[in-house]
């Protein structure tokens with residue numbers, strides 16, 4: 200018999216209840232707090248820069264739903280757009296005017312100096328679907344099987360993209376998950392990030408067999424791993440020279456680090472030494488759906504039109520282009536103007552500086568890898584260039600740090616290998632709460 204839940208259950212009671220019916224009590228593993236321990240928060244509402252748990256405690260939130268909440272939670276105009284869309288019907292399984300408008304907006308956003316990086320956009324529901332479809336498309340376009348990905352980069356949970364090499368360079372990937380057949384994992388070559396010679400060697404070792412290189416535009420899934428200057432451009436050159444496609448995964452960075460994502464920062468010269476390249480396929484998620492299940496992939500017409508119904512590469516979805524998700528995405532993109540990006544960048548500067556100062560005062564070795572408004576914390580002295588570096592840190596310092604922040608009313612990502620997410624709703628009051636919490640957490644990390 201299930202436990203009787205009192206009117207306002209605790210997080211612990213709620214987690215116990217969930218564990219009885221949901222594997223691990225969660226619908227996405229990191230929510231279980233495995234690497235920090237303690238009881239996962241059960242969130243009942245969120246507004247602006249804060250989330251409120253089932254016990255009624257409100258936290259300043261630095262998770263932002265893992266990225267989507269660029270404007271802050273429950274922005275009134277986004278909520279109103281969804282409500283209005285809902286009143287017209289939840290899902291039609293047919294084309295809608297909004298989805299074409301969203302595709303137009305995405306193409307406009309990725310137009311820099313009059314040159315559009317994308318000509319066609321297909322909407323899907325999750326980042327996993329977007330990258331999975333991008334890989335299939337690249338294979339369909341090239342007639343080749345192998346895919347290069349980088350260790351520590353995350354592209355969702357499709358079979359081939361879970362492959363990850365612990366040893367780095369030019370090795371065939373082993374299954375990163377039980378249930379992935381070895382022959383499928385063997386189609387993915389896992390290389391060390393930021394290592395161009397490894398990419399060159401892989402192309403030399405497998406002539407005419409590599410369909411695509413997939414790369415996070417800026418790595419942010421094993422902590423932040425910033426691309427070395429010119430790395431993405433060099434990938435573009437190498438893929439083109441070898442008849443492969445470059446898939447740039449902007450599921451996390453897209454519309455978050457700038458109006459045209461990380462690619463936009465390189466293309467418009469914000470990041471020096473980056474300009475002068477165009478991805479073959481770009482994947483989007485998170486911010487594009489403003490908190491609703493929506494993702495996308497885009498590219499040149501000749502590539503994207505290989506998708507069914509025009510071409511032989513199949514992809515479909517009952518809820519693809521869902522009108523509520525499209526309404527949330529359109530409102531989010533409309534509202535995320537230059538001032539939003541300026542605010543998010545400034546708040547990231549403030550929090551990263553406060554974090555550094557607190558850890559410095561507490562005498563804790565650390566670096567704060569940064570890519571635009573995204574940053575993370577690594578307990579080590581040396582810069583973090585790739586996944587091996589990210590793993591070589593005093594990760595055991597993070598749980599006490601995390602729990603001290605939580606006690607002080609700040610909700611951090613429950614893993615040291617995740618980026619911290621600011622929003623445009625992080626106002627002075629939110630930043631002050633973070634400033635007040637950090638010194639104690641830094642001392643906890645020092646212990």
Ligand code: PLP
Nearest residue numbers: 325326327353354355450451484
């Ligand atoms: N690609 C990147 C870069 C991501 O960060 C993520 C999710 O965190 C994904 C793909 C997968 O997206 P989703 O969780 O929507 O399937």
